[in-house]
Amino acid sequence: DGELCLSRSLVNSSDKIIRKGGSSIFQHSVEGWKINSSLVLEIRKNILRFLDAERDVSVVKSSFKPGDVIHYVLDRRRTLNISQDLHSLLPEVSPMKNRRFKTCAVVGNSGILLDSECGKEIDSHNFVIRCNLAPVVEFAADVGTKSDFITMNPSVVQRAFGGFRNESDREKFVHRLSMLNDSVLWIPAFMVKGGEKHVEWVNALILKNKLKVRTAYPSLRLIHAVRGYWLTNKVPIKRPSTGLLMYTLATRFCDEIHLYGFWPFPKDLNGKAVKYHYYDDLKYRYFSNASPHRMPLEFKTLNVLHNRGALKLTTGKCI
Numbered sequence: 001d002g003e004l005c006l007s008r009s010l011v012n013s014s015d016k017i018i019r020k021g022g023s024s025i026f027q028h029s030v031e032g033w034k035i036n037s038s039l040v041l042e043i044r045k046n047i048l049r050f051l052d053a054e055r056d057v058s059v060v061k062s063s064f065k066p067g068d069v070i071h072y073v074l075d076r077r078r079t080l081n082i083s084q085d086l087h088s089l090l091p092e093v094s095p096m097k098n099r100r101f102k103t104c105a106v107v108g109n110s111g112i113l114l115d116s117e118c119g120k121e122i123d124s125h126n127f128v129i130r131c132n133l134a135p136v137v138e139f140a141a142d143v144g145t146k147s148d149f150i151t152m153n154p155s156v157v158q159r160a161f162g163g164f165r166n167e168s169d170r171e172k173f174v175h176r177l178s179m180l181n182d183s184v185l186w187i188p189a190f191m192v193k194g195g196e197k198h199v200e201w202v203n204a205l206i207l208k209n210k211l212k213v214r215t216a217y218p219s220l221r222l223i224h225a226v227r228g229y230w231l232t233n234k235v236p237i238k239r240p241s242t243g244l245l246m247y248t249l250a251t252r253f254c255d256e257i258h259l260y261g262f263w264p265f266p267k268d269l270n271g272k273a274v275k276y277h278y279y280d281d282l283k284y285r286y287f288s289n290a291s292p293h294r295m296p297l298e299f300k301t302l303n304v305l306h307n308r309g310a311l312k313l314t315t316g317k318c319i
């Protein structure tokens, strides 16, 4: 039925498996990589059967009124009230409406970016997507600074901005957002209970400081649709990571997608240690069985797509 069957290609002998330290790592080469435009179109078409990124990237103002009660997407028993502030920050129309780009970068947060010198290359793409408000200035040579679209899980407030406990945390946050100008700030506010206070504080700071950033809040169906697409292609991912969500959305807008900072393994191909994040000391606790993510499986899949020319995965140096 024209569906791209990834499961078959996962056991393709052209995907060289290197065994190092007990973990299998899929090798890929950037030399000689060429875009496969017909495959790109096929993937876009297939993903469109599950979601329309233009629409699902954010709910819009007309979807709700202040005071509406919604159920969390991954925790249906719990509910959330659409506050006045949240409602006022919902976009009137999709922030991605009619936006098309020749090349896009999706930048993951792996420590593999350190010493990559990929900054210039990343910034040269027409549209740059980043995850979880990752810092850029101090790492510009390796990660670049351009951010047209940046995600922010509510947990970032706690993890990177001290839970806004004191004024300097809030100032640091406002400063980070002001650097984004009018890029899209994508906040998955409706996924699970727990972050609602943080989302409210973020919204209040954006309004109080009249920040230009364009807020977006993913639709209630996005995650199920993305999961459905990958599941149909025999990639059973319960909770797609932010990076995979971004790639999936980007297929709608970008003709050529380049991924950087995707490397969910504690060692590189030479056995050298790789930090989980390029900018903090978070550990690889995500790979326990309790983890909601299956990043190594996601990586394998992205690697197959790289080898077929559907996307370009860079995990080495850029020069």
Ligand code: CTP
Residues within 6 Å of the ligand: 107, 108, 109, 110, 111, 131, 132, 153, 155, 240, 241, 242, 243, 244, 261, 262, 263, 264, 265, 275, 276, 277, 286, 293, 295
């Ligand atoms: N990533 C990766 N390898 C790593 C770290 C991150 O491939 N060592 C990719 C993943 O696709 C991840 C994205 O980069 O989703 C952004 O990283 P992070 O902010 O850690 O991702 P989240 O998925 O949001 O993680 P969490 O749900 O734990 O917040």
